[in-house]
Amino acid sequence: MAQRSEPVRRYIEDTGLPFNILVDADRSVTKDYGVWHRIGLDAWNISRPALFAIDRAGIIRAIWVGERQDEFPSGDAIDTALADIGTDE
Secondary structure, X not given: OOOOHHHXXXXXXXXXXXXXXXXXXXXXXXXXXXXXXXXXXXXXXXXXXXXXXXXXXXXXXXXXXXXXXXXXXXXXXXXXXXXXXXXXX
């Protein structure tokens, strides 16, 4: 998430998310993962909506990347990605 840490911290506290969110203020990770969107019709200097399910060993088990800023993975896609993380434990 290419944002400042304070709004993200408040969001986590407000929602009680049970997982970590990466704050990528300088967009270095966003660029490394190939989801940085320099310029387009709907946005500039922003990351594409993306989901990377990474297990405890640091292995990426699932990837979903949207083409537009209004695209997000379905609940089923997220559930499947999270279930896949637990398969090798």
